[in-house]
Amino acid sequence: MQTITETAQRVQLFNYEHWNSQLPELSSEYQGASPYPHIVLENFLHPDVLQECVKEFDKLNEGDGWINYVHYNENKAGLNNNDLLPATIKKTIHELNSPEFLEFLSALTGIEGLMKDDLLEGGGIHQSKRGGYLNIHADFTVHPHHRNWQRRVNVLVYLNNDWEEEWGGKLELWDTKMQACERKVLPIFNRCVIFNTDADSYHGHPEPTTCPEDKHRRSIALYYYTQEAQPFRRATHYMVRPGEGSKKFMVKLDNAMVAIYTEIKGMLGSNDKIVSKVLRFFSRKK
Incomplete structure (x- = not known):
């Protein structure tokens, strides 16, 4: 009997025939979506391969190369070091x-000349435990190590x-004036969200998750x-939601710290672990 790993090595990870055959409809849906161009796709990758990614995730030690993004506006961890990523996760990223x-x-989004990022800046794999959150924000707009690279599209798998709905963790897409959330997406297995990363593409999962401790x-x-x-240049920019006036000062302070760090990182190539420690210090009394 074949193991999941052996099966993952043989199957087609992304079914180009299936997805390309739907491109006219998908592209129209994506480019016409509100509050900004986006789409949610189910059963995005071959499930056997993605299950192997889950198994690899389970075996990872959070201390090995992980970056803890813990400050006022977020509480999560990330790993973007290619040398430390497990084989199937690395293979999946390579395909994407x-x-x-x-x-x-490019055909889906209508954006020509899209380029990958081998450094996986800010990306790679992410995880958050019970109580994890990411306040509503618009992403950094220029790659810190390629100053003429404009960030255009996110792909989240x-x-x-x-995953239970009552645990929260839904990705929220907010209108460009930050008046209302227009869409919430539950982060279930093999669901993919693709969206434009414009200066006002506000998104996040601001409510802390209530999943069990082992999830x-x-x-x-x-x-x-x-x-x-x-390119238009700006660091990740967090926003307050309606009714969150009491948080405004801390969100602005955190934005200022992130902007300073982003500039330093671009000039000196400093490590993401440094910013986590600095931002945590300034927000520990939130």
């Missing part, structure tokens, strides 16, 4: 960065088997860029 997938993504909210997160002569 392949020329064939980039061609699919969720790895959460048997985690997990995803593969990949970001794509285009090369621009004069």
Whole structure:
């Protein structure tokens, strides 16, 4: 009997024939979506391969290369070191960065010239434990190590088997004026969310998860860029929701710290672990 690992090595990870045959409809849905271009796709990758990714995730030691993004506006961990990623997760990321997938993504989004990021800056794999959250924000707009790379598209693939709705963790998509949440997406296994990362593409999962202690909210997160002569430059920018006036000062302070760090990182190539420690210090009395 074949193991899941052996099966994962033989099957087609992303079914190009299936997804390309639907591109006209999917592209129209994506580009016409509100509050900004996006789409939610079910059964995105071959389930056997993704289950192997889950098994590999379970075996990872959080201390080995993980970056703890713990400050006022977020509480999660990430791993983007290619040398430390397990084989099937690495294979999955490689496929989603392949020329064939980039061609699919460009046709879906209508954005030509999309480029992968081999450094997996800010991406790779993410997980958050019980109580994890990510306040509503718009993503950083320029790659810190490629100053003419404009960030254009996010691809999130969720790895959460048997995720219960009452545990929360829904990805929220907010309108560009931060008046209302227009869509909530439960992070269930093999669901993919793809969306434009414009300066006002506000999103996040701001409510702390209530999953059991032995459960985690997990995803593969990949970001794509285009090369621009004069890209719009801004660090990750967090927002307060209506009714959260009491949080405004701390959110602004955290934004200022993130912006300073982003500039330093671009100039000096500093490590993401440094910013986590600095931001945690300034927000520990939140």
